[in-house]
Amino acid sequence: MSSSDSEFGFLDEIETSADEYEPSSSSDSVEESVVPRVLKRKAPVDSRKWRAAVQKENIASGKSHITKKGMLIGPRKTGRDCKCKFGCFTKFTDAEKKKKKNHLIKRFNAIGEKTKQDTYLLALISSRAALPPRRPLTQNPGNQRRRNFVNEYRIKNALGSNIRVCRKAFASLQGISVKRVELLAKLSNSGKTLSPTENRGKHHNRPRAIPSALTELVAYHIEGFPKEQSHYSRSDNSCKHYLSADLNVTKMYELFLEKYKDNQEAQRIKYDFYYRFFKANFNYGFGSPRTDTCQTCDSMQNELKNPDLVESRKNELITLKNVHLAKAQAFYDELKSFSKTAEETVDVDVLSFDYQQNLPLPHVPAGDVFYKRQLWVFNFCIHSAKTRKAYFFMYDEATGKKTPNEPISFLDYYFKNLMDKDVKTLYLFSDNCAAQNKNSTLPFFLNKTAEERKIKILHHYPEPGHSFLPCDRAFGQIEKKKRLKERVYTPEEYCKIVKQSSKSFEVIAVQQSAIFDYKSYYEQSFKKLTINDRKVKFQISKLRKILYDGNGQVQCSTNHWMEPATVQSYKIKEKNMSSSSRSDIRLQQAYSSQLPIPSAKYADVMSLVKKYVPHSHHDYYDALLASQDTSAEPRPESEED
Structure with a gap:
């Protein structure tokens, strides 16, 4: 029996002190x-990309730029006609004038560096000693200003001849200021250097x-x-x-x-x-x-801190820890490698799946909430490395539980409705939670799936305490979005939070009719996996890899490298029964009616509803059923010890 699309309600309405830390070298x-x-954490500094450096480059190249005062300066162009008595601008023909002036600007801009441009301009400026005046210009010769040098400015015409022009024309034809020409002329007259240098900002007077x-x-x-x-990844x-x-x-x-x-x-x-x-x-x-740290890591680390630890034991612990971390890293390396393959290959996909931490209802920022039991909303995630999308199956504890039936039902729905039909190799990654992901029911389901779809399935389990999956990144995004919402009253609101956390998230509201009792179905149909032909007991809690190739055989390994010495093969066998008895075994729904809430929890939830939940949301809580069982709630499932 298979589930249908109608059994999963898609939410179409969802829119999108200083002594505490004394630093020590020990x-x-x-x-x-x-x-x-x-x-360092940062990339090397590229000073060429600094705003001031870019502006300086634009100025030297004659490009438009914005000054520090916010003024827009256009690109370099020829200045105004000097209109001097020498007629500098008339020394070029009209056609030559336009071409020559444009050529001068382009050639000057192409130099692209101020000091080189200044050297180029200095080569066009010559100076000679000024002749003495023929007569005094004032009655008091001591007060007379006298030039010591006369500067001459030249520009080459189209024939390569040097044409003398005035200072203003020289500046205009180069598209520069007269002040810059004056400074270069003074430098030329000083006789100190013919190669100008840029000294701005190069002083050493920095008292601060x-x-x-x-x-x-x-x-x-x-x-x-x-x-x-990092606890999770080190390489x-x-x-x-x-x-x-x-x-x-x-x-x-x-x-x-x-x-x-x-x-x-x-x-x-x-x-x-x-x-x-x-x-x-x-x-x-x-x-x-x-x-949620690793018990093995914590235990060994704590023992290593013992100052009385003998050297031999210390070396042994360090070796054991390194081996343990290598096993943990192997899981992440394969997840990364297979995920890359899935992105590049049509017939390969990588799925990771896990439950998020239970979401409470009602979620309100009130102090007494911490002393009350709340209703749980469960959120099961399936993440595809091929599509980089995450699918979230959400339901409350009145709809379902967290038994093996729920994850298998969601995986079955994904395989039949969401996974690409071309996939022939499927890699699964999950944590070691015995109740949902590492139990005796899941191998029967995955073997049946591999047989029916004619695909190969390889299920990877991490070292306990080192189970950070892509699902956990998605849960982090949801928690971040959830912190922005102060109050949540219904499961639909949680669905909206998940949907709004990322465009790659798709939410599926689970109806009770979509959860099937796979556990009972397989217990009736197949013999329990116990020992193989080598008399090796099947212990799923110790396994790190399980391979399903669809032929009724499962290959199991206790390490991540599937070394031959660690691989055991087990045969999945059907129970002996008549054909009529076998035909009577059908996959049934896991729950026939709404699940009741433990009476003590129900009382706490309803007291919170009465105090904090608006009346517009009371219908949801009024529909809940209270159980007559007064026993305590079951302990939450955890990973294997």
Whole structure:
């Protein structure tokens, strides 16, 4: 029996203190050695792209630009006619004049650098000693201004002859200012140099500059904070380290001032400088508080911190930890590699699936909510690496539970309605949660799927505690969007939040009729997987890979490399029964009616509804049913120990 589109309701209406952290050069962690500051977070600075540098280049190239005062200056062009007594502009024919002037501007712009342009202009300027005046121009010769040099300016015509022009014409034909010509003429007359240099901004009078001794003090302070690598991935971020989640740059700066409060020079350091220095010179981040860390890592790390630990045991622990981390990394390496293959290959897809942390209803910012039990909304995600889309199957606890039946029902719907028909190789990645993803029911379903669709399915499980999947990134986006919404009263509102979190998210509202009892169906139809021909017991909790090729055989491995010594084969066998008895076994719906809410929880939910939920949403809560069972709620499922 298969599910149909009508069984999943698509939501068409959804729119789209200083002593706390005393920096120390010592480290409690094996990996907390000082990181060289050459491993910066930022790319090398390209000063050519600075706004001032771009503006300077545009000016030299004669392009239009905006000044620091916001004025728009057009491209370089020929200036006005000098109209002097020598008739400089008349020394060119009309056709030659237009061509020559345009040619001069283009040739000057092509030089593209001010100092080279000045050298070029100096070659066109010559000077000679001025002749003494024939008669005094004033009655008092001592007050007479006398030129010591006479400058001559020349421009080549179309025939290559040098034509003498006046200073104003020289500036106009080059599209530059007369002041610039005057400065070059003075430089030529001084006899100091024939190669002008740009000295603006190159002085060393900078009284506010931070001495190198202070920058080293800041660096020493930052390096003193304990740091560690990412819990999940180390190969891609080998240079990236993380400080405590309780720290930030502001607190680090305050600790710096507190530590060096008796150092007057250190008090010169301002927050802006500390912040820029931290960002530019350290590839550090701030870790989030970790609530789902690896028990193996934590246990070994805690033992390694023991000061009385003997050297042999310490070396053994370090080796075990490195092997453990290598196994964890192998999972991520394969996820990355297969995902890239899926993007480039038509018949390959990679799916990761997982449940999000339960979403509470009603969600209100009231203090007493923390002391009340709330209604849960479940959100199951299937992420495709081929399409880079995520599909979310959402339902509340009155509709379904979190048993093996729900994930298998959603996977079955995805295979039949959403997955590309050309897929022949399917890679699955999930965590080790026994209730949903790692149980005795799922192998029967995946084997049947591989047989019916004639495809190969390889299911990957991570090392416990190292199960960060693409689904978790999607859940992070949802949580970020959820924090912006102060109040949520119904599942539909959660659906809208998910939909609005990303354009690549698609929400499917699950109806109870779409959840089937696969667990009972397979228990009636197939023999339980126990031991194989080698007398090896089937223990799914220890497996890291399971291969389904559709021939009734499942290949299982306890490591991520599927080494021959670790691979065991198990035969899926049907139970012995008559054909009529087998035909009586049908896939039934998992639930025949709305699921009741435990009475204690129901009372808490309704008390919150009465206080905080608007009357327009009361219909949803009024439809809930209370259970007569007063037992405590079941403990939430977790990954394998």
